[in-house]
Amino acid sequence: MVQLYECPYPRVSPQDKHSFAYVTLIKRWPTILPGVINTVSNVNHELHSQSSPEAQDKLTEGKAIISKISALKHDMGRNGQLVDIENDGQGNVDCYNRELATFTGDQRGWSHVNWLFAECYLYRRLRNFFALTKHWRDFDPFFPSKAETYKSSSAAIIHLAKALNTLVRRTDLSQDFEREGSALEIAFLEMVQADLWGNATDLSLLVDLKYEDLQKLQAVGAAAQAEQAKYILRNDLPKVWEYLKTVKDGRLDIVMDNAGFELYTDFILADFLISCTPFVKEVVFHGKAIPWFVSDVLPYDFTWAIDSLLDVSFFASASKPPKEGESEELKTLATRWKSHLSSGKFKLSVPLDTPLGDAQNEEIGGFWTTQYSYQDLPKVAPKLLEELQKSDLVLFKGDLNYRKLVGDAWWPTTTPFEEALGPLKGKITLLSLRTNKADTIAGLPEGVAERLNKEAPDWRTSGKYAVVSFCEKHES
Numbered sequence: 001m002v003q004l005y006e007c008p009y010p011r012v013s014p015q016d017k018h019s020f021a022y023v024t025l026i027k028r029w030p031t032i033l034p035g036v037i038n039t040v041s042n043v044n045h046e047l048h049s050q051s052s053p054e055a056q057d058k059l060t061e062g063k064a065i066i067s068k069i070s071a072l073k074h075d076m077g078r079n080g081q082l083v084d085i086e087n088d089g090q091g092n093v094d095c096y097n098r099e100l101a102t103f104t105g106d107q108r109g110w111s112h113v114n115w116l117f118a119e120c121y122l123y124r125r126l127r128n129f130f131a132l133t134k135h136w137r138d139f140d141p142f143f144p145s146k147a148e149t150y151k152s153s154s155a156a157i158i159h160l161a162k163a164l165n166t167l168v169r170r171t172d173l174s175q176d177f178e179r180e181g182s183a184l185e186i187a188f189l190e191m192v193q194a195d196l197w198g199n200a201t202d203l204s205l206l207v208d209l210k211y212e213d214l215q216k217l218q219a220v221g222a223a224a225q226a227e228q229a230k231y232i233l234r235n236d237l238p239k240v241w242e243y244l245k246t247v248k249d250g251r252l253d254i255v256m257d258n259a260g261f262e263l264y265t266d267f268i269l270a271d272f273l274i275s276c277t278p279f280v281k282e283v284v285f286h287g288k289a290i291p292w293f294v295s296d297v298l299p300y301d302f303t304w305a306i307d308s309l310l311d312v313s314f315f316a317s318a319s320k321p322p323k324e325g326e327s328e329e330l331k332t333l334a335t336r337w338k339s340h341l342s343s344g345k346f347k348l349s350v351p352l353d354t355p356l357g358d359a360q361n362e363e364i365g366g367f368w369t370t371q372y373s374y375q376d377l378p379k380v381a382p383k384l385l386e387e388l389q390k391s392d393l394v395l396f397k398g399d400l401n402y403r404k405l406v407g408d409a410w411w412p413t414t415t416p417f418e419e420a421l422g423p424l425k426g427k428i429t430l431l432s433l434r435t436n437k438a439d440t441i442a443g444l445p446e447g448v449a450e451r452l453n454k455e456a457p458d459w460r461t462s463g464k465y466a467v468v469s470f471c472e473k474h475e476s
């Protein structure tokens, strides 16, 4: 077995009752799992009225999925042990089972196990229940909620479409970009911040999200951005800008997080860099192979997000539907993105029509749904590393990616971010855009954690604060 990186600090676990891991175990998973049961039950309900043998077969399988999920939830609640994942032919089973075998006694119980491992295992286990069936293999139980939240984001979507289309129409934008405070620099900062705060819309956290909350989270526009900049606890964007100015016609990779609005902001940033700057000529997007942490991007979500912008009926039923002319803005944007896809300027790292679960069988598409921290990426996924090394900048979106970058450990908060990357440090040029939704954090200036512990005790997990962390590749 590969020798994994040994973190000098303990990994977060629900054993610590003050941790967000504990809150997840006792409150969040017990909400997410019944949500999946509901979605399956709704489909089952429809099937009851259909008499075909196929429908009846599907119904029987649906009932079996529901009982497996209920048993899993029950196990969690009584500190049962994590059990081996059954082989379903979809990859990554061995890596989970191998690591699980190294946990002894208490370590294997839901209340004690390493949190990062347990969460990844949970989504792989859920996938297993569907993958083992004939009729539910392509079913994403989180799709309805992803689609609903995307629709509710119409106001911010329209705002950003107008803003980007205006920038793309400007012919003078990249003139004089070397100058401090140039128009291009200001636009860049705005687009990156939209992408950063796009990560605040996370369905796994916002299970009871109300429409008004969503609007607040998605506040966009220069004034809102300036206001929100106060909440960025470490901000490497000036360094990123200096670095980007040295890149010409480069490649950006985005290790995506959530579908819907966050994905939309990823597209916005990617398109801005391609259409308005000389720095980037292609963007490679990396998604997940299986339904993951509720709202992560699957191959289907990727194209669906663009197609929905072209489907006038989709946003027509939103609480803030597009006004006159605004559908045209969405159409202009989506048509440009489609042409980026056909010209190869936008690329998904796996074929666009990859069925659910299939990408798990390969290192490039499957690594993101393993349990591994990215500190172990060089050892565990050397081919993926080689691929990422072709990129001028690898952008990691969101909280889970951040947790994996720093191994989800209790680092002292002032530990340099580079150091927390362990063996990944210096292997690729990377930028992490993360709104804080879990305890682990590194790279903060002295005194920040102490101040916030008094002023805003939930600063590590509320999603209101953020960190923007950059680390350059060292030539070897």
Ligand SMILES: O=P(O)(O)OC[C@H]1O[C@](O)(CO)[C@@H](O)[C@@H]1O
Binding pocket: 024, 028, 119, 199, 202, 204, 205, 257, 258, 293, 397, 398, 399, 400, 401, 403, 437, 438
């Ligand atoms: O979508 P993101 O930003 O990766 O966040 C995922 C969320 O789920 C968690 O993993 C907890 O379940 C947190 O780390 C985070 O709040």
